[in-house]
Amino acid sequence: MVVSQARSNKTATGSRYVDFRKKKQYETGREPTLTKIGTLKKKTLRGLGANQKVVVLDTDIANVMDKKSKKSVKVKILSVKANPANANYVRRNIITKGCTVTTDKGDVVVTSRPGQDGTVNGYLI
Numbered sequence: 001m002v003v004s005q006a007r008s009n010k011t012a013t014g015s016r017y018v019d020f021r022k023k024k025q026y027e028t029g030r031e032p033t034l035t036k037i038g039t040l041k042k043k044t045l046r047g048l049g050a051n052q053k054v055v056v057l058d059t060d061i062a063n064v065m066d067k068k069s070k071k072s073v074k075v076k077i078l079s080v081k082a083n084p085a086n087a088n089y090v091r092r093n094i095i096t097k098g099c100t101v102t103t104d105k106g107d108v109v110v111t112s113r114p115g116q117d118g119t120v121n122g123y124l125i
Helices: 088-092
Strands: 036-037 042-047 054-057 063-064 071-082 100-103 109-110 121-124
Touching: 036 071, 063 100, 063 109, 071 088
Parallel strands: 036 054, 063 121
Antiparallel strands: 042 054, 063 071, 071 100, 100 109, 109 121
16 A cells, blocks of 8 residues: 555544545655665665655765864764664664764764765764
């Protein structure tokens, strides 16, 4: 069955809306990417209007911004330290926006969306 991002079938009070049309292709979504730590593996997807979207399936590199020196460097990701999206993601080493990862330079907060942007960006804390 397709993942849909259409309006819910239920109202706020719990009653059901009457169907006024079928599902449309532009309302389709997809399963989350769940970017893991490993050797770099990317996938190119076709978006609406034949646009290309690159998603990261596995990565062990992050672009880290040091706020003091205003420089960006590539560092190796060692593990996921904390993830506010889901506590289970820490054990599975899944990288999402807002998670804290341990790197060679120290702890980094991820500011990009690896499953949407195609890169892992962050800043030192």
